[in-house]
Structure formats: structure tokens, C-alpha cells
Amino acid sequence: MSYRPVARAAPRPGSVDVLVASLNDGDRMEPYKQLSSLTHELFRQVVEAAPNAMVMADRDGLIVLVNAQAERLFGYPRDELVGSSVDRLVPERLRGAHPDYRNMFYGNLSSRPMGTGRDLFALRKDGTEVPVEIGLNPVTTNEGIFVLAAIVDITERRRLEERFRQVVEAAPNAMVMVDQEGKIVLVNAQTENLFGYRRDQLFGKSIETLVPERFRTGHQVSRSAYLHDLKPRPMGMGRDLYGRRQDGMEFPVEIGLNPVRTSNENFVIAAIVDISERKRAEQELIRRTEELARSNQDLEQFAYVASHDLQEPLRAVAGPLQLLQRRYQGQLDARADEFIMHAVDGATRMQKLIDDLLSYSRVGRSGAIPQLTECADALDMALKSLSVVLHESGAQITRGALPSVMAIPTQIALLFQNLIGNAVKFRQADRAVCVDVVATREGDSWVISVKDNGIGIDAQYFDRIFMIFQRLHSRADYPGTGIGLALCKRIVEQHGGRIWVESEPGNGTTVFFTLHAGTEDRIPSQHNSGG
Incomplete structure (x- = not known):
């Protein structure tokens, strides 16, 4: 097959047409005589349409082809580049080593990125340098081997x-x-x-x-x-x-x-x-928590033993004092009657304090296992224990539908007993006692509220009222030991819940507490109970 050039428009400088036309002259045309016009046109279009600058050079490093992107990148018109050395596009400080790199590439021909692991720079016509990334591809012809370089400006990168x-x-x-x-x-x-x-x-x-x-x-x-x-x-x-x-x-x-x-x-x-400091702080916190747990355990043991052991000698004191008061009331002088009255009152209050302290220390010590507990039944037990004071005060107790929870029944009954007992104790003098017990579901827990219409509590005391032995009123106005709400808090926390209060002075109090829902998610029918 022979190659016959056809008449065409004058080639653009630096285009594929220039390369072909220049090679028409003498022996340099030989590598391209085997290319069909279709192949030539496809090659020209691919190079010209490439999104990156494309520069083709021969083995001597002379540029034979550039595209429009190369003109834009380097600032030269293509006719100034074609025929010149590719070293023209290399910064002067790097030109000395460039021929050696070119020879190394010809010694191991393969498509690859140039200068891997090194920073590459190209030189524009105006003398500015631009960081570039270069991919080299050998183009083998009968005339020889050319190198097609794809050059990317990586300034933005x-x-x-x-x-x-x-x-x-x-x-x-x-x-x-x-x-x-x-x-x-x-x-x-x-x-x-x-x-x-x-x-x-x-x-x-x-x-x-x-x-x-x-x-x-x-x-x-x-x-x-x-x-x-x-x-x-x-x-x-x-x-x-x-x-x-x-x-x-x-x-x-x-x-x-x-x-x-x-x-x-x-x-x-x-x-x-x-996180060395955090780890040290965590270890210190664990150590202190363990010490506190041991201290609490020792304190609980002491309170249990002390309150239990104090009951007998206290009864030995309180009993004779009460006999003295009944037998000799009015037979001695007024001063003696007053002394005996104070002694009996002190012994009685001490007995109540020891009983409450014993109840407080027993929570968590019984070893009882939580079981499916009907809150309605526990409330009934509490109301039965409070039947006398409920009757005397004329208290009206209403309840919503109460759920089944995983708990210790006797402790839930004690919880209700203390909360309702407080509602009766701290009542308004001019109105009948009304207590409403309601339950609502929140996730895996039930929120149970006990709402009264009593004297209320100032917000500044919300935390204090759950502390043991804390009282907001004198014993003369409201008798008690100050353990009731502390006991409620202990019971709720032993069951994995929390307890809090909402109240305003003169507008009653609502105590909320949470308990884990039982495995049987059901609530009995609603009913009312009057005192």
C-alpha cells in the first residue's frame, strides 16, 4: 500500500497536520505513510480535544506537536514551541538533570507518571513556574519513538x-x-x-x-x-x-x-x-467510688445494728416512764409532771426515729428479688396501713389505672405509704385532703405521680427534702423524723428509678417516680378509693 497525500487546507502550526506535513519532506514522512487518513484524523481530534496540555517530543527532546491546552498552560503560541527543545518548558534550575531523566525513560519504555515522589514544575513564557503532574506515553513508529506527555496544572490542588x-x-x-x-x-x-x-x-x-x-x-x-x-x-x-x-x-x-x-x-x-490524665482521673474515681460503697455498706450495717440493738434498752426506759406518767400524774408537783412528760415524749420520739432508721437501713438488705408487682395491690396495702389517719382526716384518694412493674412488693407499698402519709400530714387546715395517683408510660419505664392539695414546698428545698433527717417545719407543727422522703428516694433508686418533685407553696405537691415496666405490659382497670 502506498501513501498519496491529498490536497487539503494549509495546516495549522503545531497541529498534527504540521507533524504529518513536516514529515512529508524526505525520510521523516516514512513513519506516517502507514497511517490511514481516518487514523490520522482520529489521532488529531483526540490530542486536540484532550482536557490537559499535550506535548509530543522526539528522542532528541524536540517538540513536534502541542495542543490548544498546552498553548493556554505555557503561554506560547504553538508555532513558537514546535521545533524547539522540550527543555524550554523546564525551569532553568532543573534543566541540567532533565536530559538524564529523558534518557532513563527511553531505557525503560512504558506508560507511567513522571517524577513519582518528586515535585515537578514547568516554566511559562512569562517566567513563572507552575507545579505540574505529568504522564508519559511512548509512541512507536517506523521512524522512531516519540514521547507524548500529558501535563496537568496542579496549582489549585x-x-x-x-x-x-x-x-x-x-x-x-x-x-x-x-x-x-x-x-x-x-x-x-x-x-x-x-x-x-x-x-x-x-x-x-x-x-x-x-x-x-x-x-x-x-x-x-x-x-x-x-x-x-x-x-x-x-x-x-x-x-x-x-x-x-x-x-x-x-x-x-x-x-x-x-x-x-x-x-x-x-x-x-x-x-x-x-488520655493519661483522664485514665488517672477515672481510676481515682473508681477508687473513691469503691471506698464510698464500702463506707456506705459499713454505715448501713452500723445503722441496722445500732437501731436494732437500741430498741431493747430504749423500751426498758420508755416503758417505766410511761408507767410513771400514768400512775403518778397529778400526785407530784407540777414540775415533776413536766419532767416526766418531757422524758416520755423524748423516749417516744426516739423509738419512732429508731424504727424509721431501721426501715431505711433494711432497704436493699432484704435480699428479696424483684418480681412482677401490681402497683394497685401495693397501693391497697399502703392504704390499709394508713386507714386510721385517712379516716380521721377524711382524705379522698383517687387513682388512675396503675401498671405492673418489676419490683419488691413490700417496698412499693412502703413507698406509697410514705408519700400518701406525707400528703395527709402536710395538709391545708381549711380543706379536705385530696390525693391523686396516676401512671403514664415513657419508653421502658412507668412514671407514677402522687399529687396532693397540701401546703406545697418552695423550689429551693426540692433537693433537701430527700436527704435523711432533713425537716422544713418544727415538730410542734408537723411531727416526724425527717426520714420519710429519704426512704422513698432510697426505695426508688434501689429499683433503678429516679424521684423528683414539682410544687408551689400553697398549691399542693406532686411527687414523681419511675419504675421499670414488667414483662407483661398491662394495667388493671381504673377504680377509686376513698378514705
Whole structure:
């Protein structure tokens, strides 16, 4: 097959047509005589339409072809580039080494990026330098081998990378970025401070350098698993993580992982926090909590034993005093009657205090196992125990539908007994006592409220009223030991719930508490109970 050029318009300088036309002259046309006109046209269109700058050079480094994007990038018209050395586009400081790189490429022809691992720069006509990324492709013909270079201006990418580096450098935590092989490619000053390495000592090293030796094998497995499921997440949840400093010292860390995706590769950036102080604080808190638990247990044991053992000698004192009062009332002088009255009153109050303290210390000590408990039945038990005071006060008790809960029945009855007893005790003098018991479901718990129309409580005392032995009124106005609401709080918390109050002085009080719902989610029918 012979090649016959056809008549066509004058070729544009620097285009494929120039390359073909120039090779028409003498032997240089030979490599292209085998190209069909269709192949030639396709090649011309592909190069010209490429989104990147395209420059083709021969083995001597002379430019034989450029496209429009190359004109825009370098600022030259193509007729100034064609026929000149490709070194013209290389900064002067780098030109000396460029021929050697070109010869190395011809020694191992293959399509590949140029200058991997090095910063590449190109020189514009106006003398400014621009960072570039270059892909080289050999083009083999009968005439020889040409090199087609695709050149990308990465100025904007470099700007973003620099901004990224600045953000990483300014981070308050140690930041380490690794590639898909686990090699460190970026660290910040906090990393140097935390691990004791200079950053040049870390670049290119495995991330396992910063992991204690006993964890390195497992870390490699975890790292590989994360690379197959890239998404932001904390590392090692539920496990204790440790870092290793250059001096070999280990320290506890908390790590957050974030993938960084680029067009060529995925990276992982790790934010690392030294939590040594937090761990020490946690250990101290655990120690203090354990000490407090032991102290509370000892205190509960003491209260139980003391209140139990005090009952007998107190009865030995209170009994004879009451006999003295009944037998000799009015037979001695008025001063003696007053002394005996004070002694009997003190002994009686002491007995009540010891009984309440014993009840308080028994909560949580009975060993009873929570069971499905009908709150309605527990309320009935409480009302039965309060029947006398309810009758005397004319109290009206209403209730909504009450649920089944997992609880200890006797303690729930005691809880209702104390709350309703308080409602009766702290009643308004000019109105009948009304108490309303209601339950509502919230998630896995029931919220039960006991609302009265009594004297109310000022908000500043809401926390104080649940403390043991705390009283807001004198014994003359409202008798009691100040243990009732503390006992209620203890019962509710022993059942894993919480208790709180809403009230205004003169407008009654509502006490709320929560209990876990039972396995049978049901509530009995609603009914009322009058006192």
C-alpha cells in the first residue's frame, strides 16, 4: 500500500497536520505513510480535544506537536514551541538533570507518571513556574519513538493541599496521615511533641512504629479491615488503646479515624489524644467510688445494728416512764409532771426515729428479688396501713389505672405509704385532703405521680427534702423524723428509678417516680378509693 497525500487546507502550526506535513519532506514522512487518513484524523481530534496540555517530543527532546491546552498552560503560541527543545518548558534550575531523566525513560519504555515522589514544575513564557503532574506515553513508529506527555496544572490542588496541611498543623491533637500501605505521609507538630520523634524520622515509616510491639500484629489486621470499610469512626471502641513514644514509654490514647479520598489514592488521617490524665482521673474515681460503697455498706450495717440493738434498752426506759406518767400524774408537783412528760415524749420520739432508721437501713438488705408487682395491690396495702389517719382526716384518694412493674412488693407499698402519709400530714387546715395517683408510660419505664392539695414546698428545698433527717417545719407543727422522703428516694433508686418533685407553696405537691415496666405490659382497670 502506498501513501498519496491529498490536497487539503494549509495546516495549522503545531497541529498534527504540521507533524504529518513536516514529515512529508524526505525520510521523516516514512513513519506516517502507514497511517490511514481516518487514523490520522482520529489521532488529531483526540490530542486536540484532550482536557490537559499535550506535548509530543522526539528522542532528541524536540517538540513536534502541542495542543490548544498546552498553548493556554505555557503561554506560547504553538508555532513558537514546535521545533524547539522540550527543555524550554523546564525551569532553568532543573534543566541540567532533565536530559538524564529523558534518557532513563527511553531505557525503560512504558506508560507511567513522571517524577513519582518528586515535585515537578514547568516554566511559562512569562517566567513563572507552575507545579505540574505529568504522564508519559511512548509512541512507536517506523521512524522512531516519540514521547507524548500529558501535563496537568496542579496549582489549585497544591493550594488545597497546603491549606489542608495548615489545618492539620494547627490541630490541637496529634494528627497522623497514612497511605493504603500504612506508611506515614503527614504528621503535625503535636505528633512530634506527643511521640518524641521529629517528623522526618516518621515520614515513610509504618504506622506500627507508634504502636506497642505486643499490639502490632493485631493493629495490622484492624488497619486492613478499616481500609475495606472507610468511614469516620473512633478506633478500638470498648478496648484500651496505647501509643508508644520514641523512648519506648507507652501511654493510653483515644483515636478518631477519618478517610481522605483523592483521585489517585485513599488515605487515613488519625487524630490521637493522650488520655493519661483522664485514665488517672477515672481510676481515682473508681477508687473513691469503691471506698464510698464500702463506707456506705459499713454505715448501713452500723445503722441496722445500732437501731436494732437500741430498741431493747430504749423500751426498758420508755416503758417505766410511761408507767410513771400514768400512775403518778397529778400526785407530784407540777414540775415533776413536766419532767416526766418531757422524758416520755423524748423516749417516744426516739423509738419512732429508731424504727424509721431501721426501715431505711433494711432497704436493699432484704435480699428479696424483684418480681412482677401490681402497683394497685401495693397501693391497697399502703392504704390499709394508713386507714386510721385517712379516716380521721377524711382524705379522698383517687387513682388512675396503675401498671405492673418489676419490683419488691413490700417496698412499693412502703413507698406509697410514705408519700400518701406525707400528703395527709402536710395538709391545708381549711380543706379536705385530696390525693391523686396516676401512671403514664415513657419508653421502658412507668412514671407514677402522687399529687396532693397540701401546703406545697418552695423550689429551693426540692433537693433537701430527700436527704435523711432533713425537716422544713418544727415538730410542734408537723411531727416526724425527717426520714420519710429519704426512704422513698432510697426505695426508688434501689429499683433503678429516679424521684423528683414539682410544687408551689400553697398549691399542693406532686411527687414523681419511675419504675421499670414488667414483662407483661398491662394495667388493671381504673377504680377509686376513698378514705
